[in-house]
Amino acid sequence: MIRIENLSKSFTLHNQGGAVIPVMAGAALTVGPGECVGLTGQSGAGKSTLMRMVYGNYLAAGGRLMVGDLDVATAEPRQIIALRRQTLGYVSQFLRVVPRVPTLEVVAEPLLALGTPADQARERAASLLRRLNIPERLWSLSPTTFSGGEQQRVNIARGFAHAYPALLLDEPTASLDAANREVVLSLIEEAKARGAAILGIFHDEAARARVCDRLVDVTEFTPKAAA
Amino acid sequence: MTLMERMTMTDQPLLRVEGLTKRYGQRIGCADVSFDLYPGEVLGIVGESGSGKSTLLSCLAGHQRPDLGRIAYDGRDVLAMSETERRRLSRTDWAYVHQNPRDGLRMGVSAGGNVGERLMAVGARHYGDIRGKAADWLGRVEIAADRIDDRPSAFSGGMQQRLQIARNLVTGPRLVFMDEPTGGLDVSVQARLLDLLRGLVRDLGLSVIIVTHDLAVVRLLAHRLMVMKSGRVVEQGLTDQVLDDPQHAYTQLLVSSVLQV
Numbered sequence: 001m002i003r004i005e006n007l008s009k010s011f012t013l014h015n016q017g018g019a020v021i022p023v024m025a026g027a028a029l030t031v032g033p034g035e036c037v038g039l040t041g042q043s044g045a046g047k048s049t050l051m052r053m054v055y056g057n058y059l060a061a062g063g064r065l066m067v068g069d070l071d072v073a074t075a076e077p078r079q080i081i082a083l084r085r086q087t088l089g090y091v092s093q094f095l096r097v098v099p100r101v102p103t104l105e106v107v108a109e110p111l112l113a114l115g116t117p118a119d120q121a122r123e124r125a126a127s128l129l130r131r132l133n134i135p136e137r138l139w140s141l142s143p144t145t146f147s148g149g150e151q152q153r154v155n156i157a158r159g160f161a162h163a164y165p166a167l168l169l170d171e172p173t174a175s176l177d178a179a180n181r182e183v184v185l186s187l188i189e190e191a192k193a194r195g196a197a198i199l200g201i202f203h204d205e206a207a208r209a210r211v212c213d214r215l216v217d218v219t220e221f222t223p224k225a226a227a
Numbered sequence: 228m229t230l231m232e233r234m235t236m237t238d239q240p241l242l243r244v245e246g247l248t249k250r251y252g253q254r255i256g257c258a259d260v261s262f263d264l265y266p267g268e269v270l271g272i273v274g275e276s277g278s279g280k281s282t283l284l285s286c287l288a289g290h291q292r293p294d295l296g297r298i299a300y301d302g303r304d305v306l307a308m309s310e311t312e313r314r315r316l317s318r319t320d321w322a323y324v325h326q327n328p329r330d331g332l333r334m335g336v337s338a339g340g341n342v343g344e345r346l347m348a349v350g351a352r353h354y355g356d357i358r359g360k361a362a363d364w365l366g367r368v369e370i371a372a373d374r375i376d377d378r379p380s381a382f383s384g385g386m387q388q389r390l391q392i393a394r395n396l397v398t399g400p401r402l403v404f405m406d407e408p409t410g411g412l413d414v415s416v417q418a419r420l421l422d423l424l425r426g427l428v429r430d431l432g433l434s435v436i437i438v439t440h441d442l443a444v445v446r447l448l449a450h451r452l453m454v455m456k457s458g459r460v461v462e463q464g465l466t467d468q469v470l471d472d473p474q475h476a477y478t479q480l481l482v483s484s485v486l487q488v
Contacts, residue, residue: 014476058464058472077451077465078265098447099418113429149309226341 001166001195002031002054007063007073009049023049027063027221033165036188036198038212041219047104049203051168052217054199055090056080059081067166085113090168091159092225095143096150102130103146107157114162128157131183141192149175160187167191169200173207175178237477238244239302241266241402249286255458256282260296260451262463266401271449271466273440273481279458280438281406287436288323289313302400322395326407328387332379332394334467338365339375340396350440364393369419378457385412386420392420394428402434421447442485446470451471454478455477 004062013019024046033035039047052058053072054065060073067088070079082091091109097106099106104125111121129139132153138146143154156172169188173181188211191198202208208215240263249256252333257279260272264270281344286293289305290437296304300320305313317323325331342361351357362372365466368389370382379387388408395403407415439445445452445466453463454475464474473479 012474014479034348057467058469058473060466078268078466080465081268090469096446098422100415101418101422223292 001032001068002029002199003066003067004029004050004054005064006067007050007053007225008061008223009046009053009058010061017081022223024218024221025223027075027218029216031197031199033195033197034192035213036171036192036211037198038208038215039199040208040217046218048170050221051170051199051201052091052112055088055168071078074195085110087164088166088168089159089162089164091156091170092151093152093170093174095155095158097143100142102140103134103143103154106143106154107161110158110162124161125157128160129154131187133180133183137154149177149180156184156187156222160191161190163194164196166197168189168196168201169198169202171201172203173204181207237274240264241406242436244287244295245297246284247263247286247293247298249282250292251294254277257286257455257458260388260460264402264434264436266346266428267438268432268451269428269449270326271437271445272438272450272455273442273445275440275454276483277457278455280455282458283455284404284406284436285436288321289317290312290323292372318345319398320401322398322400322403323407323409324392324395324403326410328379328384329392331391332387334380335378336378337378338382338390341379342397342487345394345398360397361393364397365390367423368393368414373394385416388412388451389416389420401432401434403435405434405435405439407441408437409439409441417444424448442470442482 005028007024009024010020010022013021027050029037039050041047049058053060054067056072056075063073063077064071065073069081070083072080107125107129111124113117130216134150134153143151146154152175160166172184176184185207188198200212202212242264245261247260248258257260269405271282274280282291285291287298300316304441306432315338323331333344336344338359340357343357344363346360362375365375366372370386370389370487379390382390392408409420421444424435428435435447449466451463451465452469453460454477455461456468456477462469462473462478469478470482
């Protein structure tokens with residue numbers, strides 16, 4: 001489902017004398033349907049950079065980056081928008097929403113964007129929020145006022161609302177209590193069971209051991225000249 | 228077929244712009260701008276004052292005639308249309324939200340009249356329907372029902388802007404041009420408006436071209452982003468990609484100059 005070949009990335013800092021910083025070279029990995037692959041490597045090794053490239057948030061400098069049958073490295077913005085809507089979900093570490101939009105709508109939005117009838121979309125959103133222990137009295141409020149942990153759970157609910165064939169998870173269990181961590185791990189297991197290809201970053205070692213089928217150390221992709 | 232399927236299956240752009248150039252004597256207004264806009268897409272155009280973004284918008288909307296280039300709307304050559312045809316288009320299929328609400332409103336006509344007038348221009352005649360629809364739209368932009376008979380001159384700047392948006396959207400246009408639409412609004416109204424616009428884009432398959440200098444607004448609203456400097460497009464791409472991984476020196480400067488977007 002996800003196939004990365006010889007992927008490279010560099011940043012050019014035009015406002016700092018045009019310095020070119022190569023951050024990744026020769027990156028390669030695959031994630032099959034129903035499989036969860038964990039990215040490892042110390043902080044700054046490029047785990048998040050690689051995830052952002054798969055999502056089309058960072059531009060690739062070279063190589064191939066297939067998600068389904070689309071090469072994200074060379075795709076048109078419009079193709080990436082369609083990919084994100086239908087195929088590729090992303091649970092980032094931060095929730096970014098329009099202020100004042102109720103939590104229930106924030107979670108239902110990916111489904112509404114796909115044309116799911118509003119009542120069905122809200123029902124699915126409600127069941128996820130309930131599972132993730134967000135009290136019903138908060139659903140009509142904007143998540144921008146919530147605690148960090150609550151925001152993260154809203155973000156997870158939103159990311160799991162649609163059954164994406166491919167999912168990117170950036171620290172989905174960080175700073176969750178034991179009960180909610182368990183809910184998130186079951187959501188991941190259920191997604192795998194229905195055939196989703198998952199690429200994730202998990203600092204939580206027990207979580208990683210439980211859901212990941214394989215690990216890929218991104219340190220291998222650090223450009224040799226910069227090492 | 229759902230709206231979504233219809234949108235993703237259409238491979239015809241709603242608006243196709245090629246090589247658009249506008250000069251003011253020796254000075255460049257905008258030069259060699261090309262892009263396609265598809266149904267349901269929101270395109271943000273950012274740049275600082277004098278970058279040509281407002282010139283580009285007014286050429287697209289037919290307020291100014293470009294010197295060079297082509298604009299095709301739904302397969303029709305806009306620059307070759309007669310004035311009558313173009314005016315009909317801007318009353319029905321298009322909408323234009325001005326930066327200054329006074330440019331988009333009739334200040335001597337009541338709020339309800341301002342909204343109803345656009346409905347009448349496309350053939351609505353039943354007074355009760357028109358008033359009912361106007362009241363509904365005033366509610367959607369958070370103008371109290373008891374202000375329907377007040378003139379916009381009695382409104383605050385923020386309320387005027389909200390009224391202008393209601394007036395523009397009441398006829399269900401397919402393409403909306405917006406010039407710094409959230410500039411004069413209270414932060415809370417701006418948020419409500421962003422939410423309203425997102426909902427409309429999603430539910431009606433609306434296409435929007437929004438010119439702004441507010442990167443936070445485009446991040447939340449625009450699918451794609453075009454960055455302009457000195458009349459030219461220096462970078463374009465997915466909104467979050469351009470903001471998070473800008474490639475051009477000017478975009479890098481623009482993004483790094485903002486506290487947080």
